[in-house]
Amino acid sequence: MxxxxxxxxxxxxxxxxxxxxxxxxxxxxxxxxxxxxxxxxxxxxxxxxxxxxxxxxxxxxxxxxxxxxxxxxxxxxxxxxxxxxxxxxxxxxxxxxxxxxxxxxxxxxxxxxxxxxxxxxxxxxxxxxxxxxxxxMEELDEDLAVTQTQVIFTCPLTQEDMINPVKNKKCNHHYEEKPIKLLIATRHNQNKKCRCPVVGCGNKDVKESDLIPDHVLKRQILDHKRQSSST
The missing domain is CATH 1.20.58 (Methane Monooxygenase Hydroxylase; Chain G, domain 1)
Structure with a gap:
C-alpha cells in the first residue's frame, strides 16, 4: 500500500x-x-x-x-x-x-x-x-527634411543662399561655385589640399574636377525664393 x-x-x-x-x-x-x-x-x-x-x-x-x-x-x-x-x-x-x-x-x-x-x-x-x-521618426524626418533643405540652399562657405550651386561628386555636398573654386585655388597655391567645408565631412581633397553644376538644385532655390517672396 x-x-x-x-x-x-x-x-x-x-x-x-x-x-x-x-x-x-x-x-x-x-x-x-x-x-x-x-x-x-x-x-x-x-x-x-x-x-x-x-x-x-x-x-x-x-x-x-x-x-x-x-x-x-x-x-x-x-x-x-x-x-x-x-x-x-x-x-x-x-x-x-x-x-x-x-x-x-x-x-x-x-x-x-x-x-x-x-x-x-x-x-x-x-x-x-x-x-x-x-x-x-516621422516627425524627426520632417524636421530633418526642413533642416536639410535649409542646409542645401545655404553655401557652407558663405552661409548665404547659393545662386550657382555645384555638387561634389565624391561627398555629394553643395557649394556656391565661385567661393569653392577660390578656396581650392588658394589651397593649391599653398601646396595644400582643400578639405570639404561641410562640418563632419571626411573628404579631405576637394578638386575642381570633382565639381559639377547642379541645375536641379538651382531651380529649387529659385522656386524657394519665389515662394518666400510671395508669402
Whole structure:
C-alpha cells in the first residue's frame, strides 16, 4: 500500500515539475514573439500569430495537468490504509473523473491564463511602443527634411543662399561655385589640399574636377525664393 501511494505521489511530483518547465517554455515563446515584433517594426505578422497559437496550446496543456493533478490528489485523499482494494480501481476512477472535468472546460477560459494575459500585454506594449517610435521618426524626418533643405540652399562657405550651386561628386555636398573654386585655388597655391567645408565631412581633397553644376538644385532655390517672396 505504502509503495503504491509513493509511486502516485512521485508521478504527481513529476507532472508539477513538467509544469515548471512548461512555464519557462512559455516565457521563451513570449520573448521570441517580442523579437519578431522588433524585426517587423512592431507589425502583426504570421510569426507572432504562430507564437500566440503555441502559447494557447501550452496553456491548454498546463490547464489539463492542473486538472489531472487535482483529480489524482482528491482520489488519493479518500484512500485509507484499510481500503487497499480501492487502489485497483483508482486508475479507472481518475480517468473517468478527469474526462468529465476536461469536457466541462471551455477554450475561452484559456484567455484568462496568467501566461496568456502576460503574452498579450507584452505584445500590445511592444506594438504601442513601435507605433510611438514610428511617429517620432516621422516627425524627426520632417524636421530633418526642413533642416536639410535649409542646409542645401545655404553655401557652407558663405552661409548665404547659393545662386550657382555645384555638387561634389565624391561627398555629394553643395557649394556656391565661385567661393569653392577660390578656396581650392588658394589651397593649391599653398601646396595644400582643400578639405570639404561641410562640418563632419571626411573628404579631405576637394578638386575642381570633382565639381559639377547642379541645375536641379538651382531651380529649387529659385522656386524657394519665389515662394518666400510671395508669402
Amino acid at each position: 505504502y509503495q503504491s501511494m509513493s509511486a502516485v505521489h512521485s508521478a504527481v511530483f513529476s507532472l508539477k515539475a513538467c509544469q515548471a518547465d512548461l512555464a519557462t517554455g512559455m516565457d521563451i515563446v513570449t520573448s521570441v514573439a517580442l523579437d519578431l515584433m522588433e524585426d517587423q517594426d512592431g507589425a502583426r505578422n504570421s510569426g507572432v500569430s504562430e507564437m500566440e497559437a503555441l502559447m494557447i496550446e501550452c496553456a491548454k496543456l498546463d490547464r489539463e495537468i492542473d486538472c489531472f493533478v487535482d483529480t489524482v490528489q482528491r482520489a488519493t485523499a479518500e484512500v485509507t490504509a484499510e481500503q487497499q482494494e480501492a487502489l485497483f480501481t483508482m486508475s479507472s476512477t481518475v480517468k473517468e473523473i478527469f474526462k468529465e472535468r476536461i469536457a466541462q472546460l471551455s477554450d475561452t477560459d484559456l484567455q484568462s491564463h496568467q501566461k496568456i494575459i502576460a503574452f498579450k500585454e507584452n505584445i500590445k506594449r511592444s506594438h504601442n511602443q513601435a507605433s510611438q517610435e514610428s511617429r517620432n
